[in-house]
Amino acid sequence: MWRVGPLAVAVSTAAGLSTDVQCMQPAAPPGCAGPKTPNEFINTLLSPSVYDKSQRPSCDGKSPTVVEAQFDLLRVGNIDQKLGIVPLSGFFKAWWKDPRLEFNGTSSGGCFDVVTLSSAEVARWLWTPDLYIDNLIERRRDATASSAVVTPDGTVAMTERVTLHVKSPLDLGKIPYDRHTATILMGSYSQDITRLRLTARGGTIGVGRSGVGISAERVSSSQWEFDGDGTFDTPGHVEVVDSLGMSFDMLSLIFDFAREPKFYLEQTIRPAILFTIVSYIQFWVDPTLAPARAALAVIPVLIMRTMFSSVYSSLPQGSQNMWLSDFLFTINLMVALGAVEFALIQHLCQVEKRRAARLQNLSSARSTAERLFSEADMQGMPLLDFLNSRYSCKSRSTVGQMRCTLSEGQHSNFEVKEVDFAFIQFAKDVFSHMSRTEENLINASELRKSLRTFNIYISLPRTLHAMGMFLRDIGQETPLDEVEITFSLAHFTKLLLVIDKYSLASASARRKTCTGAGIVHLFQSVSPSRTVDILARIVFPIAYIFVTIFYYAFLGTWKLDRVTYDS
Numbered sequence: 001m002w003r004v005g006p007l008a009v010a011v012s013t014a015a016g017l018s019t020d021v022q023c024m025q026p027a028a029p030p031g032c033a034g035p036k037t038p039n040e041f042i043n044t045l046l047s048p049s050v051y052d053k054s055q056r057p058s059c060d061g062k063s064p065t066v067v068e069a070q071f072d073l074l075r076v077g078n079i080d081q082k083l084g085i086v087p088l089s090g091f092f093k094a095w096w097k098d099p100r101l102e103f104n105g106t107s108s109g110g111c112f113d114v115v116t117l118s119s120a121e122v123a124r125w126l127w128t129p130d131l132y133i134d135n136l137i138e139r140r141r142d143a144t145a146s147s148a149v150v151t152p153d154g155t156v157a158m159t160e161r162v163t164l165h166v167k168s169p170l171d172l173g174k175i176p177y178d179r180h181t182a183t184i185l186m187g188s189y190s191q192d193i194t195r196l197r198l199t200a201r202g203g204t205i206g207v208g209r210s211g212v213g214i215s216a217e218r219v220s221s222s223q224w225e226f227d228g229d230g231t232f233d234t235p236g237h238v239e240v241v242d243s244l245g246m247s248f249d250m251l252s253l254i255f256d257f258a259r260e261p262k263f264y265l266e267q268t269i270r271p272a273i274l275f276t277i278v279s280y281i282q283f284w285v286d287p288t289l290a291p292a293r294a295a296l297a298v299i300p301v302l303i304m305r306t307m308f309s310s311v312y313s314s315l316p317q318g319s320q321n322m323w324l325s326d327f328l329f330t331i332n333l334m335v336a337l338g339a340v341e342f343a344l345i346q347h348l349c350q351v352e353k354r355r356a357a358r359l360q361n362l363s364s365a366r367s368t369a370e371r372l373f374s375e376a377d378m379q380g381m382p383l384l385d386f387l388n389s390r391y392s393c394k395s396r397s398t399v400g401q402m403r404c405t406l407s408e409g410q411h412s413n414f415e416v417k418e419v420d421f422a423f424i425q426f427a428k429d430v431f432s433h434m435s436r437t438e439e440n441l442i443n444a445s446e447l448r449k450s451l452r453t454f455n456i457y458i459s460l461p462r463t464l465h466a467m468g469m470f471l472r473d474i475g476q477e478t479p480l481d482e483v484e485i486t487f488s489l490a491h492f493t494k495l496l497l498v499i500d501k502y503s504l505a506s507a508s509a510r511r512k513t514c515t516g517a518g519i520v521h522l523f524q525s526v527s528p529s530r531t532v533d534i535l536a537r538i539v540f541p542i543a544y545i546f547v548t549i550f551y552y553a554f555l556g557t558w559k560l561d562r563v564t565y566d567s
Contacts, residue, residue, distance in 0.1 A: 032111035034104055041103060041115055046125040053127045056195060057098035057154075064194060067129045068095040069236070070201035071184055071253050073216040076224060077163070082316050084170050085137055086182045089163045090216075091145075095201065096129065098154045105152035115150040119160075122148045126156065129196060134185040134250070138165040172315060173558040175324045176264035184214075184253040191248075193240060198249040200236025209235040213253035224257045264324060268311060272331050275300040276544060279338040283536045287345045287529050297342035304332040323558040327551045334544060341536050348529035355455035358426070359496070366497055369424065373494060427493045441486040448524070450492065456499055459521035466502040470495050 035041040045051060056065050070093045077087030104110030122128060126148075133139075145161035168182045188196045203211025213236030220230050237252040282296035308328050315322070376386035430453050434446040442450065448463040458466065464482040471478050471485065474494070478485055487495070495502065523531050 029106060029111060032106070033109050034111060036111050038112055038115040041112075042117070042121065042125065045101070045103070051100055051125065053125060056127055056191070057096065057100060064197045065096055065129070065191075066197050066199065066205060067131070067188075068199055068201045068203065068211070069093065069131070069186065069251060069253070070212055071214050073214055073219055073255065076182075076219065076221055076226075076257065079170075079224075081170060081172065081314055084167055084316075085165050086168045087163060087165050088182065088184070090161075092160045092162050092164075093201070094129065094131065094158050096156055098127065098150075098156055100154065101126075101150050101156065102154040103152055108152070110152065113152060117148040117150065119146055119148070122158070128158075129198075130189040130191065131186055131198075132189050133164065133166065134187060135167040135183065136164060137167055139163070172320065172322050174555060175315070175322050176259055176261040176269075177323070177555060179256060179258040181254055181256050185250060186253070187241070187248050187250040192246040193249055196249070198251045199238055200251060200253065203236055203238070207238055207240055209237045211236050213237070213251070214255045216255070221257075221260075223260055223263070225260055226255070226257050268307060268324065268328070272304065272307060272328060275303050276331055276335060279335045280537075280540050280544075282338060282342060283533050283540065287349050287533065290346060293342050293345070297339040300335045301332070301339050304328070304335050308332055321558060323551065323555055326558070327547075330547050330551070331544075334540070334547070338536070338540070341532060345529050345532055348527070348532065352455050352527050352529060355453060359454040359456070359499070369493070369497060372424075373490070376490070424493060427496060428489060431489050431492050439486075441488055442492065443486055444483070447487055447492065451499070454496065454499070455527070457525055457527050459524040461521060462525065466495075470498075470502055 035044060058065060071088070072091040072093065073088060074091070075089040077089065079086050101115075103115075105113040107113075117126070140163040142161040142163075146159060148156065148158045150156050164184065166182070166184055168180070170178070170180050172178055186198070188198060197205045199205055200211030200213040203213075212233045214232075214234045216226065216233075217231050218229075219226050226232065232255065234253075234255045237254065239250050239252070240247050241250045242248075278296060279300040282293050285293050285296065287293065308325070311325060311328060315325075372386070379386055381389070430450050431442065432440075434442050434450045436442075436446070444460060444463045444467055447467065448458060448460055451458065451463075464485065467485045467487060468478045468482050470491070523534070526534065
């Protein structure tokens with residue numbers, strides 16, 4: 001706490017001031033009574049034998065002395081948001097009436113109307129209220145800009161040019177749209193309400209708001225904005241505080257100020273939006289271009305993390321909810337999820353790559369498989385029956401493949417190698433896994449799922465269309481309702497050999513995507529990696545728009561849960 005002590009200060013130092021003031025004043029009016037000059041008044045009335053400065057002034061010797069206070073604000077300095085310290089520069093003023101200092105002014109036959117005192121003279125001669133500022137951290141006083149004036153009715157008016165650093169908690173919950181109240185809390189150090197009453201300038205005595213506590217004219221700041229464009233008068237607020245069995249007046253001089261959000265908008269919020277858009281661009285880049293997608297996924301995360309740290313560099317690092325930090329955290333989370341999506345896409349691409357390799361391996365066994373199909377058709381036998389009659393096949397359980405050799409007494413016009421049967425065995429395993437009927441047949445839905453094993457993705461309508469075309473091309477009739485079409489193992493295996501041709505030919509069966517069924521068919525026709533990308537392209541901007549609307553719609557509800565300022 002700072003004990004103001006003598007608030008009265010003068011324009012110049014005490015050394016030799018009285019002589020200077022006497023020389024500068026005009027001669028006393030002819031015929032005036034009493035002291036001829038203010039200096040004579042000081043030397044006679046304010047001598048220790050006449051005026052006892054240890055005794056407080058009172059109109060009747062019993063009533064409390066009324067002291068009025070006001071702060072004329074000139075400038076608000078660089079506010080320390082971490083510590084909650086507000087620097088204020090201006091003139092601190094106090095008024096009280098001391099009947100012992102009454103003298104006749106010129107209108108009453110006196111020789112002068114004003115007595116000006118230096119700070120040294122006030123400290124030496126006058127009683128002054130022992131005021132202190134309760135929330136003061138630091139005070140800097142300008143001794144060259146101060147004054148103390150006594151008027152004929154005994155009123156003392158003191159002014160001191162000071163820079164005060166006061167502790168004033170800031171509610172940063174709505175930053176950068178936050179609004180704060182700065183407070184100068186002052187009271188008497190030893191004089192309770194029975195001896196001294198404190199109020200704002202022109203205010204009423206007692207608890208409540210009244211008078212003018214802070215007066216400002218054209219106060220400006222690049223970071224903060226003030227009511228009335230910097231010109232305002234705010235009332236003081238008096239509360240009675242009990243301490244040590246006594247009651248004291250505590251006067252709060254307050255004013256409101258709000259943050260100019262431009263800095264945070266241009267340096268934090270808008271860049272966050274920009275890098276969120278950069279993160280969104282990755283969903284439109286080919287997943288096979290891993291380096292490009294990695295850069296678009298990871299760099300925004302690093303930048304957002306750096307930006308998040310820079311926000312807290314000038315804010316208290318306590319347990320609190322702040323709109324800006326919560327908004328950035330949510331955006332940072334979305335950008336991080338974009339990086340997770342990149343990792344998921346790369347995993348799916350590897351899975352699709354392995355599936356596609358299975359279909360590519362068919363080229364090495366295609367000629368042999370086609371000959372086996374041809375011989376089985378000439379014999380009028382199903383493919384598996386033909387193989388069982390001509391070849392002796394044993395399962396190799398350790399590797400999940402068949403080992404097939406010509407049966408005794410059989411001969412073949414072409415050589416069938418063991419690797420040639422791998423394709424048929426794998427096709428049989430996929431087919432058996434999907435078949436749910438005793439006839440070992442699969443429908444269009446089961447065929448579509450089987451084709452996914454070979455990285456072939458077509459919708460259900462396109463699958464039905466491809467099945468119908470294939471059967472008609474090999475000379476078989478198809479039902480009028482294509483939904484009833486089924487495939488045997490031979491059909492499935494033969495179709496795999498020419499699947500590229502039929503998957504392209506069935507493209508004309510694609511449905512419009514403006515309906516619910518069309519959307520389902522669209523996602524059935526694309527690979528898992530592309531499905532994830534499409535969903536990200538849709539969900540990401542919707543989520544971002546929702547987040548932005550939510551945070552701005554509920555801006556008024558953000559409040560600090562708790563904030564602890566460092567000492």
